[in-house]
Amino acid sequence: MKSKCLIKKDDKVKIVAGKETGKIGKVLKVNRKKERILIENINIIKRHTRPSAKNKQGGIVESEAPIHWSNAMLMCNKCMKPVRIKLQRLEDGKKKRVCRKCNELIDA
Numbered sequence: 554m555k556s557k558c559l560i561k562k563d564d565k566v567k568i569v570a571g572k573e574t575g576k577i578g579k580v581l582k583v584n585r586k587k588e589r590i591l592i593e594n595i596n597i598i599k600r601h602t603r604p605s606a607k608n609k610q611g612g613i614v615e616s617e618a619p620i621h622w623s624n625a626m627l628m629c630n631k632c633m634k635p636v637r638i639k640l641q642r643l644e645d646g647k648k649k650r651v652c653r654k655c656n657e658l659i660d661a
């Protein structure tokens with residue numbers, strides 16, 4: 554079964570697999586088709602760029618590379634650690650993300 558990604562832009566996530574395990578970062582971008590997320594200061598790669606009109610010399614640019622979302626877990630602000638999330642329907646019909654441990658709303 555394919556798991557659904559409950560991570561959104563601007564979420565705080567902790568890396569739980571790979572070489573960046575244990576680091577915490579803010580989600581910059583979510584690519585639902587490719588199942589990848591881009592996280593601030595995580596998985597930095599060096600890109601060699603060709604000279605262009607903007608950057609006449611070209612050179613090496615450091616930037617984040619997306620990782621698979623299964624390698625990151627959402628942080629609960631109350632538990633202060635990465636937690637599993639469930640969707641809960643509120644009285645007004647809206648679905649909100651809730652921490653499975655403490656039932657705290659993740660979405661403000």
Ligand SMILES: [Zn+2]
Binds near residue numbers: 631633653654655
């Ligand atoms: Zn919690």
